[in-house]
Amino acid sequence: MASEPQGGLTEYIQHHLNHLTVNFSADHFWFWNLRADSIVVSFVLGAAFCLWFWLFARKATSGVPSKGQALVELAIEFVDTQVKDTFHGDRRTVTPLALSIFMWVFLMNAMDLLPVDLAGWLVHTFAGDEVAHHTYFRMVPTADINTTVGLSVAVLFIVIGHGIKAKGGFGFGKELLTAPFHASNPIAKLILVIPNFLLNVVETLSKPVSLAMRLFGNMYGGELVFMLIAGLMVSWISFVPGVVFNTAWAIFHILIIALQAFIFMMLTIVYIATAREHH
Amino acid sequence: MEINMTFLGQMISFAILVWFTTKFIWPQLNGAIEERQKKVAEGLAAAERARAELKDADAKVATEIKQARLQATEIIDKAQQQANQLLDKARAEATAEINRLKAQAQDEIASMAQRAREQLREQVGALAVKGAEKIVQREIDPAAHKALLDQLAAEI
Numbered sequence: 001m002a003s004e005p006q007g008g009l010t011e012y013i014q015h016h017l018n019h020l021t022v023n024f025s026a027d028h029f030w031f032w033n034l035r036a037d038s039i040v041v042s043f044v045l046g047a048a049f050c051l052w053f054w055l056f057a058r059k060a061t062s063g064v065p066s067k068g069q070a071l072v073e074l075a076i077e078f079v080d081t082q083v084k085d086t087f088h089g090d091r092r093t094v095t096p097l098a099l100s101i102f103m104w105v106f107l108m109n110a111m112d113l114l115p116v117d118l119a120g121w122l123v124h125t126f127a128g129d130e131v132a133h134h135t136y137f138r139m140v141p142t143a144d145i146n147t148t149v150g151l152s153v154a155v156l157f158i159v160i161g162h163g164i165k166a167k168g169g170f171g172f173g174k175e176l177l178t179a180p181f182h183a184s185n186p187i188a189k190l191i192l193v194i195p196n197f198l199l200n201v202v203e204t205l206s207k208p209v210s211l212a213m214r215l216f217g218n219m220y221g222g223e224l225v226f227m228l229i230a231g232l233m234v235s236w237i238s239f240v241p242g243v244v245f246n247t248a249w250a251i252f253h254i255l256i257i258a259l260q261a262f263i264f265m266m267l268t269i270v271y272i273a274t275a276r277e278h279h
Numbered sequence: 280m281e282i283n284m285t286f287l288g289q290m291i292s293f294a295i296l297v298w299f300t301t302k303f304i305w306p307q308l309n310g311a312i313e314e315r316q317k318k319v320a321e322g323l324a325a326a327e328r329a330r331a332e333l334k335d336a337d338a339k340v341a342t343e344i345k346q347a348r349l350q351a352t353e354i355i356d357k358a359q360q361q362a363n364q365l366l367d368k369a370r371a372e373a374t375a376e377i378n379r380l381k382a383q384a385q386d387e388i389a390s391m392a393q394r395a396r397e398q399l400r401e402q403v404g405a406l407a408v409k410g411a412e413k414i415v416q417r418e419i420d421p422a423a424h425k426a427l428l429d430q431l432a433a434e435i
Contacts, residue, residue: 030281030283031282031283031284032283032284033281033283033284033285034283034284034285034288035283035285038285038289039285039288039289039292042289042292043292046292046295046296049296050296050299050300050303050304053300053304053308054299054303054304056308057303057304057305057307057308058307060307060308060310060311061311062310062311062312062314062315062318063315063318065311065315069308069311072308073308073311073312076305076308076309076312077312080309092301092305092306093301095305095309096297096300096301096304096305097297097300097301099300099304099305100293100296100297100299100300104293104296141289144285145281145282146282146283146285146286146288146289147285147286147289149282149286149289150285150286150287150288150289150290150292150293151289151290151293153286153290154290154293154294154297
């Protein structure tokens with residue numbers, strides 16, 4: 001690719017940042033673009049997680065666990081401990097939520113460790129040159145803002161749901177208008193409604209934005225660095241440093257993969273816990 | 280950085296994933312974990328109980344052994360006493376029997392000697408009479424001198 005006339009590293013990277021997009025609408029309006037690569041990879045990983053954990057959950061024994069069950073239990077107990085520490089209440093729905101987030105985000109992030117050109121190479125090998133020329137495939141669903149926003153907006157709904165459930169519809173609405181600035185006389189209360197509401201809206205909206213942007217930024221950046229390093233390997237002179245950097249970055253990236261999944265999960269739990277508090 | 284339908288698709292995927300985990304994965308595995316925790320706790324409690332019981336049993340056994348030993352000593356003492364008594368009795372009986380037999384034998388000896396002496400006396404008497412007869416055959420009338428001869432036989 002670097003040898004192509006108008007090519008070079010810039011084009012190589014731009015090529016790799018394209019999604020495999022399908023659009024089913026008649027007028028091809030941009031909103032109806034569907035990034036098939038993100039959807040397929042995330043769906044496959046989610047299904048893999050479900051299948052994996054379900055297989056062990058199905059024959060879960062309270063006796064001596066198999067190694068596979070022990071591993072699954074390790075993940076569950078790790079997540080449950082975090083939830084227990086932060087969230088004091090009925091964990092029957094919160095821990096599964098946290099577990100799904102953690103495992104799904106972790107698996108999606110882990111796709112970053114696959115070689116950046118693997119998907120392209122597979123398409124090239126099995127579908128031929130012609131298909132490869134106009135097929136793009138990005139392996140990391142969390143490096144797609146749609147995935148992270150989808151996750152964080154779903155989390156926002158869940159958080160609001162927890163708030164309403166804990167305080168009731170009226171209590172939740174009242175808190176929206178009377179907190180965080182409290183007043184004792186009715187007129188001051190009325191005046192404070194507007195700033196309170198605005199502040200609460202900003203506070204609520206900042207949660208999904210920060211969740212989504214944090215994860216997206218980390219994974220997108222990580223992917224970009226992998227692509228830049230891959231650019232080193234076009235020449236035999238820079239091949240060895242390329243391999244060294246690639247390995248080093250991959251090892252460091254393992255930390256980011258797990259850490260970002262953990263942060264996403266932890267913040268979700270924290271948001272739910274704070275949504276249930278009365279102000 | 281464009282937000283499109285993918286976003287909705289991912290939200291739906293996420294909802295399905297959370298539903299599946301809540302329904303099919305979490306309850307079973309958590310149930311197993313909690314049940315195992317209970318089992319382990321019960322096992323530990325049982326072990327503690329067993330240890331206490333073992334301690335009690337050990338103490339009991341020790342006292343029991345002590346008692347048994349005491350009893351055994353007593354029994355041995357008694358048996359020894361009995362044996363001594365039996366021995367003493369047997370010895371006494373044996374001594375008495377010996378004495379009795381000795382007395383009987385002495386009596387027998389005495390009576391036999393007496394009889395022998397009687398016979399001897401009679402034979403000596405007869406012999407003396409015969410001798411005297413020979414000597415004084417003609418001169419002595421046995422009928423006239425019988426009283427004298429009897430007196431003589433009694434004196435011998």
